[in-house]
Amino acid sequence: MIPSATLRAVVLVVVAAVPASSWGHAVLVESIPPHKATLTASPQTVLLRFNAALERMIIQVYLVDHQKTRTPLADVDESKPNEIVVHPPKLPPGVYTILYKVLARDGHITEGSIRFTILDV
Numbered sequence: 001m002i003p004s005a006t007l008r009a010v011v012l013v014v015v016a017a018v019p020a021s022s023w024g025h026a027v028l029v030e031s032i033p034p035h036k037a038t039l040t041a042s043p044q045t046v047l048l049r050f051n052a053a054l055e056r057m058i059i060q061v062y063l064v065d066h067q068k069t070r071t072p073l074a075d076v077d078e079s080k081p082n083e084i085v086v087h088p089p090k091l092p093p094g095v096y097t098i099l100y101k102v103l104a105r106d107g108h109i110t111e112g113s114i115r116f117t118i119l120d121v
Contacts, residue, residue, distance in 0.1 A: 026050040026082070026104035028112055035114040040121050042091040046073070046098055050110075053081035058103035061086050066094045073098075081105075093120035 030049040033039055048061070061073045061084060073086035084100065096118070101111045 025108045026052040026102050026110045031114045033116045037116040039118045046086050048084040050082045052104045055103040055105050060101040062099045063088050064097040093118045
């Protein structure tokens with residue numbers, strides 16, 4: 001029988017040796033605008049960058065306004081397999097949320113959101 005301390009050590013070594021990309025989830029690593037950003041004008045482009053390649057056929061992006069109205073946004077630039085680029089309409093001042101649901105090429109789904117505020121200047 002293997003002592004529990006030895007077993008824990010072996011599990012930790014195995015987990016540490018597995019690359020993060022093999023865990024399977026496309027993790028959002030950058031967004032423009034950043035989450036919780038305060039802007040002085042409506043963004044012309046929203047960029048979502050992930051740590052893994054995405055399955056282009058299964059990307060859902062929505063803009064949600066303060067009235068909870070969901071507007072679908074289409075990916076306009078498919079040149080980078082780990083990025084989504086959308087062009088929201090011109091937005092008045094207020095708080096907005098970008099909701100996303102993506103499928104990594106390895107089959108794992110990731111959902112999340114970023115929020116930003118446009119000031120009335």
